[in-house]
Amino acid sequence: DAGVTQSPTHLIKTRGQHVTLRCSPISGHKSVSWYQQVLGQGPQFIFQYYEKEERGRGNFPDRFSARQFPNYSSELNVNALLLGDSALYLCASSLRTSTYGYTFGSGTRLTVV
Amino acid sequence: AQRVTQPEKLLSVFKGAPVELKCNYSYSGSPELFWYVQYSRQRLQLLLRHISRESIKGFTADLNKGETSFHLKKPFAQEEDSAMYYCALTPSGTYKYIFGTGTRLKVLA
Numbered sequence: 001d002a003g004v005t006q007s008p009t010h011l012i013k014t015r016g017q018h019v020t021l022r023c024s025p026i027s028g029h030k031s032v033s034w035y036q037q038v039l040g041q042g043p044q045f046i047f048q049y050y051e052k053e054e055r056g057r058g059n060f061p062d063r064f065s066a067r068q069f070p071n072y073s074s075e076l077n078v079n080a081l082l083l084g085d086s087a088l089y090l091c092a093s094s095l096r097t098s099t100y101g102y103t104f105g106s107g108t109r110l111t112v113v
Numbered sequence: 114a115q116r117v118t119q120p121e122k123l124l125s126v127f128k129g130a131p132v133e134l135k136c137n138y139s140y141s142g143s144p145e146l147f148w149y150v151q152y153s154r155q156r157l158q159l160l161l162r163h164i165s166r167e168s169i170k171g172f173t174a175d176l177n178k179g180e181t182s183f184h185l186k187k188p189f190a191q192e193e194d195s196a197m198y199y200c201a202l203t204p205s206g207t208y209k210y211i212f213g214t215g216t217r218l219k220v221l222a
Contacts, residue, residue: 003156033208042117042199042212043157056208090157101147101159102210 004093004105012111013081021076021108025093031055032074033102034066035090043090049074050096078110086112115140117202119213126190127221134185134216136174136200145203146183147210148174152196160185160198170194190220 005024013019025032031050035043045058049068063079072093078085088109092102116139126132138144148160161169163176163183174185183200197217201210 031208033210035210035212040214042201042214043210045209045211048208050208058209101162103159104149104157106156 004091004103006089006091006105006108008108009106010109010111012113015081015083015112017081019078019081019110021078021089021091021110023074023076023091023093023105025072025074025091026103029093029095029103030072031094031096031102032068032072033092033094034074034076035092036060037088037090037107039087046076046089081112083112086110115202115204115211117200117211117213119198119200119216121216122214123217123219125219125221128192129189132185132187132190132194132218132220134198134200134218136183136185136213138181138183138200138202140181140202140204142205144176145205146174146176147201147203148172148183148185149199149201149212150196151199157199190218192220192222194218195220 007022033048034046037043047066048056052068066076068074088107090107091105094102118137146163149157150160151157172187176183197215199215200213
C-alpha cells in the first residue's frame with residue numbers, strides 16, 4: 001500500500017493565482033481531511049470529508065474549497081492566493097472518524113510569491 | 114475556546130533519562146486526545162490515542178481531566194526518540210484535530 005499520496009510535492013505560485021492540490025487516501029479509507037501547517041506551528045484544520053460529504057470546516061476564508069470524488073480521492077482548491085497562504089498542506093485519511101487516528105501524507109509545500 | 118498548549122518548544126534530555134512532554138488542553142466536554150510524532154524527513158504519524166490506553170515505543174500518556182492534561186512520558190529516553198511531537202484534541206461530535214504547536218525532543222548521547 002502506497003499510503004496517503006499527495007501531489008504535487010512542491011509548488012510555486014504568484015499572488016492572485018489559483019491552485020489545486022490533490023490527495024489519494026489509503027485504499028479503503030473513506031475519510032479525508034486537509035490541514036495547513038505554517039512554519040513553526042501545528043497543523044490547522046481546513047476541511048474534512050467523509051463519504052463524499054463535507055463533515056467539517058475550519059476557520060478559513062471562502063477562497064478555500066475542497067471536494068471528494070467517488071473513489072475517495074480529494075482536491076483542495078485555493079483561489080486568489082495570498083502570500084500568507086504559503087505553507088505545507090497536509091492530507092490525512094482514516095477509515096471513519098478521527099477516533100481511529102489519521103494517516104498523513106507527506107504534504108504539498110506551497111510557496112506564494 | 115478549544116485549545117491545546119504545548120509549553121516547551123524544545124526539550125533536551127540525555128539518553129537513559131526520563132522524558133515528559135507536556136500537553137494541556139482547554140475543552141469543556143469529553144475530549145479525544147492523541148499524540149503524533151514526526152521523525153526527521155518523515156511523515157506525521159500517530160503515536161498513541163488516549164482511548165486505547167496503549168504503550169507505543171515505551172511511551173505512555175494518561176488523561177488527567179482535573180488538570181486538563183495529557184502528558185507524554187517515557188522512563189528511559191533513546192536517541193531514536195529525537196523527533197517533533199504534537200499533541201492533538203478532537204472535540205466530541207466533530208471531525209477535526211486541534212493541534213498544539215509541538216515540542217522538539219532532542220535526546221543527547
